[in-house]
Amino acid sequence: MTLKVIILAAGKGTRMRSKIPKVLQPLAQKPLLQHVINTAQALQCDEIITVVGHGVEHVKASVEGQNLTFSLQEQQLGTGHAVMQADAHYSDQDTVLILYGDVPLTKVSTLNTLLGLVDEQHPLALLTVTLNDSNGYGRIVRNQNHIVQSIVEQKDANSEQLAIKEVNTGIIAVKGKQLKQWLSALDNNNAQSEYYLTDIIAMAVSDGFLIQTSQPESEIEVLGVNDKLQLQSLERQYQRLCAEALMQQGATVIDADRLDIRGDVTVVSDVTIDVNVVLEGKISLGENVTIGANCLLKNVEIAANSVIHPFSHLEGCKVGRYCTIGPYARLRPETHLADEVKIGNFVELKKANIAQGSKVNHLSYIGDTDMGKGVNIGAGTITCNYDGVNKHQTIIGDGVFIGSDTQLVAPVEVASGATIGAGSTITKNAPKNKLTLSRSKQITLQGWQKPSKQ
Numbered sequence: 001m002t003l004k005v006i007i008l009a010a011g012k013g014t015r016m017r018s019k020i021p022k023v024l025q026p027l028a029q030k031p032l033l034q035h036v037i038n039t040a041q042a043l044q045c046d047e048i049i050t051v052v053g054h055g056v057e058h059v060k061a062s063v064e065g066q067n068l069t070f071s072l073q074e075q076q077l078g079t080g081h082a083v084m085q086a087d088a089h090y091s092d093q094d095t096v097l098i099l100y101g102d103v104p105l106t107k108v109s110t111l112n113t114l115l116g117l118v119d120e121q122h123p124l125a126l127l128t129v130t131l132n133d134s135n136g137y138g139r140i141v142r143n144q145n146h147i148v149q150s151i152v153e154q155k156d157a158n159s160e161q162l163a164i165k166e167v168n169t170g171i172i173a174v175k176g177k178q179l180k181q182w183l184s185a186l187d188n189n190n191a192q193s194e195y196y197l198t199d200i201i202a203m204a205v206s207d208g209f210l211i212q213t214s215q216p217e218s219e220i221e222v223l224g225v226n227d228k229l230q231l232q233s234l235e236r237q238y239q240r241l242c243a244e245a246l247m248q249q250g251a252t253v254i255d256a257d258r259l260d261i262r263g264d265v266t267v268v269s270d271v272t273i274d275v276n277v278v279l280e281g282k283i284s285l286g287e288n289v290t291i292g293a294n295c296l297l298k299n300v301e302i303a304a305n306s307v308i309h310p311f312s313h314l315e316g317c318k319v320g321r322y323c324t325i326g327p328y329a330r331l332r333p334e335t336h337l338a339d340e341v342k343i344g345n346f347v348e349l350k351k352a353n354i355a356q357g358s359k360v361n362h363l364s365y366i367g368d369t370d371m372g373k374g375v376n377i378g379a380g381t382i383t384c385n386y387d388g389v390n391k392h393q394t395i396i397g398d399g400v401f402i403g404s405d406t407q408l409v410a411p412v413e414v415a416s417g418a419t420i421g422a423g424s425t426i427t428k429n430a431p432k433n434k435l436t437l438s439r440s441k442q443i444t445l446q447g448w449q450k451p452s453k454q
């Protein structure tokens with residue numbers, strides 16, 4: 001079977017009241033359309049045709065490089081008209097699966113079940129769902145024998161039809177041959193003066209075909225997003241599912257409603273995640289890792305038994321085993337911590353390699369730095385890595401002790417075992433195992449008097 005997927009993504013989404021096309025509105029930080037594309041890719045279809053129109057340049061740019069075919073629908077004259085634009089991309093023998101760019105969470109298994117219902121005798125299968133609140137959806141009209149007769153759009157429905165709880169998800173699997181015939185017979189004599197894709201159902205019925213239907217396992221799979229309220233509601237439901245998936249992998253989630261996952265998270269057993277944590281991009285958390293409240297982690301790997309204390313922000317970094325980070329620490333990209341490293345409050349690290357057991361406990365900036373093992377960095381230490389034009393490297397050897405309030409003006413090296421006296425500005429390399437300091441001598445002025453109030 002040759003399978004072609006058509007994704008409808010040309011609509012403006014007037015109800016969103018946004019300059020961003022609806023299909024680019026984010027769910028878990030990923031455009032709605034991208035969720036649908038990922039589903040289509042997982043189906044292993046032969047071609048994905050995306051019908052674009054409103055905001056075409058913006059839409060194309062945000063999903064480019066994924067081997068998609070685009071069909072332009074210059075004027076958005078309805079879902080049926082949108083499918084017509086993809087005419088040239090499927091043949092009579094193909095099975096065509098129609099997905100909607102604003103229905104992001106359909107499962108691959110649900111679509112495979114639907115596709116399994118289509119054959120020569122049954123050229124059309126429809127994914128329907130029974131909702132408590134069917135507001136906004138097309139209603140599925142069945143006869144007394146429970147056989148599908150048609151779909152009636154909400155705006156065209158009478159009061160009896162409005163009461164129907166079984167609705168159109170929009171998702172249809174249909175043989176190419178009949179799809180072409182039925183589309184060419186569509187008209188726009190309806191409340192919205194649009195060419196409704198849904199009208200092909202009644203055509204199939206009048207051609208004597210029995211419409212096949214299936215339903216998804218769960219409602220969330222077919223929820224469409226038309227406005228910001230539905231977007232927020234779907235986001236929360238989706239987040240709940242993501243949190244549940246983590247718990248199933250063995251994570252302790254303190255409050256599933258106060259965790260946000262915007263990427264791919266891998267956890268192993270006994271990970272604990274406290275409230276108001278945001279996880280973005282690719283995240284991997286080892287055994288017994290604890291993430292404190294109000295942390296944001298993006299593209300981070302944390303090895304077993306490390307603790308991230310509250311209010312820390314980590315991005316693009318690797319943390320070894322038995323490390324403690326924060327509270328209030330910021331780890332910026334290309335930071336690699338070996339095992340047993342301690343990073344304390346108000347410490348910022350950038351492009352820093354820190355070897356085993358080293359400590360940067362208070363109020364420091366360490367950037368473009370290679371740091372050895374067992375180093376102790378005093379409070380308020382700054383690597384001056386930027387001369388206003390270029391960035392320079394700081395090298396700190398094993399067992400170094402840097403006194404508080406030191407500036408290391410890069411490029412500079414503090415050799416292993418060295419101690420730097422507090423309050424120093426180090427502009428030249430400091431030798432091994434020696435005390436180096438640069439500090440004006442302390443004096444006490446004789447005869448000085450406290451000023452008095454005038």
Ligand code: UD1
Nearest residue numbers: 008009010011076077078079082101102137138168196224
């Ligand atoms: C549609 C269905 C409705 C169903 C609902 C499910 C029709 C007529 N109605 O209604 O039965 O219950 O979806 O979510 O099909 N689009 C285009 N070009 C257009 C119009 C729309 O590409 O000219 C795209 C939109 O970008 C969107 C999708 O088609 O991704 C659905 O359009 P929308 O206007 O949201 O349809 P609904 O009113 O939700």
Ligand code: CA
Nearest residue numbers: 102224225226
């Ligand atoms: Ca919709």
